[in-house]
Amino acid sequence: MASGNIERRTILKAAGASAAALGLAATTGCGGDSGTSADGTVTIRYSWWGAEERQKRISQSIRLFEKKFPKIKVKTDFQDYVAFWEKFQTQAAGGNPPDVFQNAVGFLRKYDKRGILLDLKSQIDAGNLSTRNFREGVLSVGQVDGKQLGVPVGSNTMALVIDKKVFQKAGVTPAPGWTWDDYFKALKTIHDRTKVPGDTGYFSIMYLYDLYLRQNGKAFFTKDGLGFDKADLTEWWQDGYNRVKAGIITDPKTVAQDRPKSSVTAKHGASEFTWDNFTVRYTAEGDSEYGLAPIPTTDGKNTGQYLASLMLSASARTKHPKEVAQFIDFMVHDPEVGKIMGYDRGILATTDQYAAFKPSDPVAQEIAQYEEDTAKAGVLGTITPHPSGADTVEAAFLRIAGDMSLGKYKVADAVKQFFDESEAAFQA
Structure with missing residues (x-):
């Protein structure tokens, strides 16, 4: 995280970060239904938890995505950590979860058990989502029982x-x-x-x-x-x-x-x-x-x-799995997105973005050095x-x-x- 926002008690004590839960300010962006318009434009819903600073960074990243993929529009929704999961649980129970959403390891089995999460391997096999160039040990955080239920956007330890x-x-x-x-x-x-x-x-x-x-x-x-x-x-x-x-x-x-x-x-x-x-x-x-x-x-x-991670997951009910996969792929691989997001959600997960973002402040530099030193020490195991x-x-x-x-x-x-x-x- 690069914004210095205050985390809630659970996050301060390294809970919910489940890994790596990071943001807090209780604010809500625009919502809306996903669908396809008459001209073939597809709209997907993207939800996450975080503070205003993260909202600004993600909005800027989405503008880049929509410029590259003009036939895909992204409607956004964000809350603080507690409100996010309360709303998500209600949406999931009602059969209307967002198409793509921020996730953490503590929730993968819970929502996989309920049939909420899309196994992204189908989209990986179809070529819509690349698993190349992830930093060592990061991608496996989103894997459960042979399924790829989440794609990490950043890592921390x-x-x-x-x-x-x-x-x-x-x-x-x-x-x-x-x-x-x-x-x-x-x-x-x-x-x-x-x-x-x-x-x-x-x-x-x-x-x-x-x-x-x-x-x-x-x-x-x-x-x-x-x-x-x-x-x-x-x-x-x-x-x-x-x-x-x-x-x-x-x-x-x-x-x-x-x-x-x-x-x-x-x-x-x-x-x-x-x-x-x-x-x-x-x-x-x-x-x-x-x-x-x-x-x-x-x-x-x-x-x-071990490396923990925030990640992006998709709904098993989405009507637009290809477009969701393309969105996730862009958000984790595009170098410009890496520059925009910085370490807001952890040390950037892919080498494409990690190389693109050069931390200039001493704190971010120390965080990057700490992870590099920990990796070199050979102590990192599997989550x-x-x-x-x-x-x-x-x-x-x-x-x-x-x-x-x-x-x-x-x-x-x-x-x-x-x-x-x-x-x-x-x-x-």
Whole structure:
């Protein structure tokens, strides 16, 4: 993301990004029905979530597309993240989803299970959508059970955003391969020497916990459910709770009071785990110097990281699959679109666009360098499968962890509540 817009709580804590969900302002563009006019002009509906800055960039990109494909008109609709999915669910249930829409990995199996998503392989085979020139490992994010249900527009990976001045004052220097023990010792050192809590609440971030589990031979999800047990989560949340009580982690009441700002930029925390391309929002919000640090490890090497992505998916009910495929192809491959979009939806997914956009500001340059360094380190793996219901589970993890940290639940009760809600979500 290159706009510095404020993300909602779930996104700030790296949820819903499911990957990579990014935007927020509650605004709506024009809607309309898809169809074919008397002169053969086809109209398709395109919906996404995002803020005003993204809307401007996408509108500019659509103008280029309509110039190249004058017989295809694009009607647009956008909301904030929560409103988007509420509206999409209503449209899907009514049999009238948009022809093409922004999507994320946590929703693929859910809507594939309901017959909502078009398998784009038919259009790939027909030559209307190219899968060439995608950066390594990116395209597979949109694949489920042999189907291409989404085409990535950008990629990101988990990182640790730090307040460089606080870390320097405490004499702490993050380094590749540092362990969780190193990290937690660093948090205590930062607190002892600067009186600033070292982290804003790592234990509530589902995607970070997934990395920790992957480092230890497990994963947050399997194809059908959870890939860890109650004992695993009890340890993770109990340790987090203890660190909150010790002052090493920001008081969750303070985190709530700081919103919509991050507690890092409010100077109530020295670091925060999030997606790498969210880094721009810290510079926009705060007056310190912020940067990216490596993910802590269990064995000194394996970070458990993978590339996540925002993507474009199509409706299985669209009457214009060819035109939708041509639109997706243009939006992910055209170099001019890459220049317009920049890193708004992550590091550009195709080499065509990645090469076309040259970040000029230091933050975007650091984001690009972080992804390049992570790829070169050879630690990137395949994204964990997300079963149907993963979006509900993700929201529950964040909410219950937050309630637990406030003392509303004992840890054991919080763990039980999470597993109960997860089971219900998978069965829905």
